[in-house]
Amino acid sequence: xxxxxxxxxxxxxxxxxxxxxxxxxxxxxxxxxxxxxxxxxxxxxxxxxxxxxxxxxxxxxxxxxxxxxxxxxxxxxxxxxxxxxxxxxxxxxxxxxxxxxxxxxxxxxxxxxxxxxxxxxxxxxxxxxxxxxxxxxxxxxxxxxxxxxxxxxxxxxxxxxxxxxxxxxxxxxxxxxxxxxxxxxxxxxxxxxxxxxxxxxxxxxxxxxxxxxxxxxxxxxxxxxxxxxxxxxxxxxxxxxxxxxxxxxxxxxxxxxxxxxxxxxxxxxxxxxxxxxxxxxxxxxxxxxxxxxxxxxxxx
Amino acid sequence: xxxxxxxxxxxxxxxxxxxxxxxxxxxxxxxxxxxxxxxxxxxxxxxxxxxxxxxxxxxxxxxxxxxxxxxxxxxxxxxxxxxxxxxxxxxxxxxxxxxxxxxxxxxxxxxxxxxxxxxxxxxxxxxxx
Numbered sequence: 001x002x003x004x005x006x007x008x009x010x011x012x013x014x015x016x017x018x019x020x021x022x023x024x025x026x027x028x029x030x031x032x033x034x035x036x037x038x039x040x041x042x043x044x045x046x047x048x049x050x051x052x053x054x055x056x057x058x059x060x061x062x063x064x065x066x067x068x069x070x071x072x073x074x075x076x077x078x079x080x081x082x083x084x085x086x087x088x089x090x091x092x093x094x095x096x097x098x099x100x101x102x103x104x105x106x107x108x109x110x111x112x113x114x115x116x117x118x119x120x121x122x123x124x125x126x127x128x129x130x131x132x133x134x135x136x137x138x139x140x141x142x143x144x145x146x147x148x149x150x151x152x153x154x155x156x157x158x159x160x161x162x163x164x165x166x167x168x169x170x171x172x173x174x175x176x177x178x179x180x181x182x183x184x185x186x187x188x189x190x191x192x193x194x195x196x197x198x199x200x201x202x203x204x205x206x207x208x209x210x211x212x213x214x215x216x217x218x219x220x221x222x223x224x225x226x227x228x229x230x231x232x233x234x235x236x237x238x239x240x241x242x243x244x245x246x247x248x249x250x251x252x253x254x255x256x257x258x259x260x261x262x263x264x265x266x267x268x269x270x271x272x273x274x275x276x277x278x279x280x281x282x283x284x285x286x287x288x289x290x291x292x293x294x295x296x297x298x299x300x
Numbered sequence: 301x302x303x304x305x306x307x308x309x310x311x312x313x314x315x316x317x318x319x320x321x322x323x324x325x326x327x328x329x330x331x332x333x334x335x336x337x338x339x340x341x342x343x344x345x346x347x348x349x350x351x352x353x354x355x356x357x358x359x360x361x362x363x364x365x366x367x368x369x370x371x372x373x374x375x376x377x378x379x380x381x382x383x384x385x386x387x388x389x390x391x392x393x394x395x396x397x398x399x400x401x402x403x404x405x406x407x408x409x410x411x412x413x414x415x416x417x418x419x420x421x422x423x424x425x426x427x428x429x
Contacts, residue, residue, distance in 0.1 A: 186388075189384075189388055189391075190384060190388065193384030193387055193388065194384050196384075196404065197383075197384060197404070200404055200405070202404075202408075224391045224392075227391045227396035228384075228387040228388055228390075228391045229387075230396070230402055231379075231382050231386075231387040231396070232382055232384065232402065232404060233380065233382075233402040233403035233404040233405075233408060233409075234404065
C-alpha cells in the first residue's frame with residue numbers, strides 16, 4: 001500500500017507538466033475566470049502551489065488527509081477558500097478548485113501502463129477519498145468565512161441603527177430601523193436609558209417606521225423598552241405604526257398600552273405640548289397652576 | 301440592626317437608600333415606612349435609589365408593596381434616581397412597578413409630590429367652601 005501511495009506522489013511529480021494545464025483548463029471551463037474576480041495568472045500559481053503541496057503530502061503522509069503532512073496543503077486551501085469567500089465566489093466555484101483536479105490525476109494514472117488494473121482501481125479510489133476530504137475541508141472554511149462576514153455585518157448594523165436623537169429640550173427620539181430582536185432591544189434600551197440620564201429627558205418618542213414587521217415578540221420588546229424608560233421617570237410615545245402593521249397587531253391581539261401616534265410629527269406635537277406647559281410655568285413664575293397643569297397632563 | 305432613616309419633609313416622607321439593601325433591611329423599611337405614614341399623616345413618599353446598584357426581585361417587590369400600602373393609606377409613592385442598569389434588570393425580571401410613580405431625580409420627584417399635595421389641599425378647600 002505504501003508503495004502505491006508513493007506511486008501517486010511520483011506520478012504527480014513527474015506529470016506536473018501535463019496535469020497542471022489540464023487542471024487549469026478544466027477550472028477555466030467550469031467558469032472560474034468568467035466573473036473576473038481572479039486572473040489566470042493567480043489561478044495558475046494557486047494551482048501550481050497546491051499541486052506541489054499535495055505531492056509533498058502524498059509523499060510523506062500517504063492518502064490520509066488528516067495526516068499532519070497535509071498541514072501546508074490544508075493551510076493553502078484554507079487561505080484560498082477564505083479569500084474566495086470574501087471576494088464573493090459561489091460555493092460551487094470554490095469547491096470546483098479541488099474537485100476538478102480528479103480528472104487530470106486519473107488520466108495520468110491511466111496513462112501509467114506499469115500499473116495493473118487492480119492497482120490502478122485501488123489508487124483511484126484512495127485518491128478520490130483524499131480529494132473529497134480536502135474538498136470538504138475547503139467548503140467548511142468557505143462556510144466559516146461567510147459566517148464570520150455575516151456576524152461582523154450584524155454587529156455593524158446593530159451599532160449603526162440604534163441612534164438616540166435629541167429633538168428638543170427634554171424630548172428624545174429613537175428611530176428604530178430593522179427587525180427588533182432581543183439582542184438589539186438590549187442595545188436600544190441601554191442607549192435610550194443612558195441618554196435619558198444624560199439629557200434629563202422627560203419624553204422619549206420611539207419611532208417604528210423602519211421596523212418591517214411587528215409580531216408579538218417585537219411588541220414585547222417594545223413594551224420592555226417603554227417600561228424601562230418609565231422606571232427612569234420618562235414617558236414614552238410610540239409613533240410611525242403603518243396601517244398594515246396596526247392591522248396585524250390587532251389581529252394578533254397585541255396591545256401596546258402606550259400613547260401611540262401615527263407619525264413622528266404628531267408625537268413631537270404631543271411631546272411639545274406636554275413640555276410646553278412646563279416652559280410657560282417657569283415664565284409666569286406662578287408655580288402653582290403650572291405644575292398642576294403639568295401633573296394632570298402626566299397623570300393621563 | 302441597621303435601619304434606613306426616614307425623613308419628614310412637610311407632608312411627605314423622604315427615604316434615601318444609601319447602602320446595599322439586604323432582605324431584612326428591606327422588610328424593616330417597609331414596616332417603618334408604614335408606621336411613619338400613619339404617624340405623620342403623610343401624603344407622599346419619595347424613595348431615592350440613585351445609590352442602589354443592585355436590585356433583585358425581592359427589592360423590586362418591596363418597592364411595589366410599599367407603593368400598594370401607601371396607596372391604601374392615601375399616600376403617593378415616587379421612586380427616583382433609578383440607574384439604567386437597574387431599570388433593565390427590573391424589566392427583565394418582569395417587574396415594571398406599574399403601581400409606582402417614577403421620576404428621574406429627587407427634584408422632579410418632589411415636584412410630583414408637591415403637585416399632589418396641592419391637589420389634595422385644593423380639594424379640601426373645595427369641601428370647606
